[in-house]
Amino acid sequence: KRSYKNYPPGPPRMPILGNILQIASQSSFPSVAFLNLSKKYGDVMFLKMGMVEAVTFNSPDSVHEILHHEKAIDRTRTMLPLIQARMYGKNLGLIFSSGESWQKLRHFTIRTLKDFGFGKAASMDVVVLEEMDKFVGYLETKMQRDGVVEVDGLFNLTLVNMLWRLVTGINYSMNDKKIQKLLKLSNDMIKNTKFSFDASATFPFLWHLFPSWSGKNLQMMNITALQEYCRETLEYHRRNCDYKNHPESYVDVFLQKIDETRKNPESEFTDDQLVLCLLDLFQAGAETSSQTLSFSMLYMLIHQDIQGKVQKEIDEVVGKGEVITLDMKSRLPYTQAAVLECLRKSMVAPFPAARQATDDFYFRDYFIKKGTIIMPNLECVHLDRGIWGDPHNFRPERFLNKDMSIDTKLAGKMLLFGGGKRVCLAQSLAETTIFLVLQIS
Numbered sequence: 001k002r003s004y005k006n007y008p009p010g011p012p013r014m015p016i017l018g019n020i021l022q023i024a025s026q027s028s029f030p031s032v033a034f035l036n037l038s039k040k041y042g043d044v045m046f047l048k049m050g051m052v053e054a055v056t057f058n059s060p061d062s063v064h065e066i067l068h069h070e071k072a073i074d075r076t077r078t079m080l081p082l083i084q085a086r087m088y089g090k091n092l093g094l095i096f097s098s099g100e101s102w103q104k105l106r107h108f109t110i111r112t113l114k115d116f117g118f119g120k121a122a123s124m125d126v127v128v129l130e131e132m133d134k135f136v137g138y139l140e141t142k143m144q145r146d147g148v149v150e151v152d153g154l155f156n157l158t159l160v161n162m163l164w165r166l167v168t169g170i171n172y173s174m175n176d177k178k179i180q181k182l183l184k185l186s187n188d189m190i191k192n193t194k195f196s197f198d199a200s201a202t203f204p205f206l207w208h209l210f211p212s213w214s215g216k217n218l219q220m221m222n223i224t225a226l227q228e229y230c231r232e233t234l235e236y237h238r239r240n241c242d243y244k245n246h247p248e249s250y251v252d253v254f255l256q257k258i259d260e261t262r263k264n265p266e267s268e269f270t271d272d273q274l275v276l277c278l279l280d281l282f283q284a285g286a287e288t289s290s291q292t293l294s295f296s297m298l299y300m301l302i303h304q305d306i307q308g309k310v311q312k313e314i315d316e317v318v319g320k321g322e323v324i325t326l327d328m329k330s331r332l333p334y335t336q337a338a339v340l341e342c343l344r345k346s347m348v349a350p351f352p353a354a355r356q357a358t359d360d361f362y363f364r365d366y367f368i369k370k371g372t373i374i375m376p377n378l379e380c381v382h383l384d385r386g387i388w389g390d391p392h393n394f395r396p397e398r399f400l401n402k403d404m405s406i407d408t409k410l411a412g413k414m415l416l417f418g419g420g421k422r423v424c425l426a427q428s429l430a431e432t433t434i435f436l437v438l439q440i441s
Ligand code: HEM
Pocket: 067, 094, 095, 096, 106, 163, 280, 281, 284, 285, 286, 288, 289, 292, 348, 349, 351, 352, 353, 416, 417, 418, 419, 420, 421, 422, 423, 424, 425, 426, 427, 429, 430
C-alpha cells in the first residue's frame, strides 16, 4: 500500500476513481476546478485521477518555480498510450520527447527556422502580409456567397501557411481541400484529448479494452492520417527538391542532416524524427495561435470602444495606402497594450503539455515521487488579483505606463507560453504573427 506521507495536501481519494468526481463537480475546465480546489487544499496539491498521480501548482510563485525546476523538465510520453502511438512508441519529436535527443532537436529546430526568417521582422512582414491578403480575399468571397463566416478555426489555414512556408516551403490556397481536412483532424484530436479525464490517460486498460467507446479508434485514425501526411511531405522533398545543394526549408536542412549522419546508428536525425517534428510543429503551430486570434477578435468585437482606440492609433501612424509592419510597433503603444490584454485573457493552453518528475524530489516541504505528473496551472497566473488587481476585466491600459510606454515588467508576468527550458519554442513567432494579423484584420 502506497504511503502518502509528506505528499502535498489534496482532497480525499476514492478507490479506483481517486479525485475524478471532486474535480468534475467543480468545473468542466480542469484549470478552474484545480484553482477552486486549491483554495481549500493549498496552491501545491496532490490529485489522483484514475491511475494518474499528479501534483498541480496553482499560484504564480509555485507555477514559476516548478516550470524552472530541473527535475520537472521531461514530458509524460511513456504513460499515455495515445502519445506513445503518436511517437511510434519511441522518444521522438519536440513536444513529448525528453533527454538529449529533445535538446538537440529543439536547438536544431530553433536555429534552422531562424535561418529561414522565423521571427525576423523583415521576412515575417512579407509572409504575414501575403497570407493576410489571401485571407481577406477569402473572407470577402465567403461573405458575398454565404453572408456569414464561422470564427472557430477561421485563422487555422492562414497560420499554418505562414509557418509552413518556413518549415516546408509549401504554400496552400485557402480552398485546398486536403489541408482543410488535415486541420480538421488535428483540431478534433486536440479537442478530444482532455488530459485529466481522458480514458487513455486515466484508465489506459479501458482505452485498449473498449477502443470504440473510449475514442481510441477515432484518435488512432486521426493520428495515422496526420503522420502519413508528414511522411508524404518528407518523401516529396526527398524526391523533388534539390535539398543537397539548395536547401530552401526546414525539411530540406533536416534531410541533409539525415544523409550526413546516416552511418551513425545513434543519430537523432532519422525519417521518423522528421515526421514527428513536422507533426509537432503542425499541431502546436496551428491550433494555439488560431484560437488566440479567434478569442482576440471576440474581445475586440465586445469592446468596441477599445477597438475604436486601436483603429484611431493605427490611422494616425500608418499612412493612407501604407501597410502596417513590425517596425511601426513602437509607435503603436495602445495597440501593443490591447494585443497584450488579448493574450492575457485568451489563455488557450492553461496547462502546458504535462511534465513528469524525473526523480524523487522535495518541493518546499512536500515530497514528489519520481514519475508523478507535474501540472502547472498557467491560468492561475493570468487570473491573479495580486498581479492584476481586476483580472476579469478587459483593460489594455493596465500595460501602459504614465508616459504611454509599455510596462514590460507587468507584461513579463504573463505565462502564456510556459517557462524554463521547455518554454514554447515559437513564442516570438506567435507574438509577431498575432500582432500583425490582429492589426491587419
Ligand atoms: C498563441 C500561440 C501559442 C501558445 C499560447 C503556445 C503555448 C505553448 C506552451 C504553454 C507550451 C509548453 C511550454 C512549457 O512546457 O513550459 C508550448 C510548447 C511548444 N510550442 Fe507553443 N504556443 C503557441 C504557438 C506555437 C507555434 C506557432 C508553434 C510552432 C512553431 C509552437 C510550437 C511549440 C513546440 C514545438 C513546443 C514544445 C517545446 C518543448 O517542449 O521543447 N507553439 N507552447
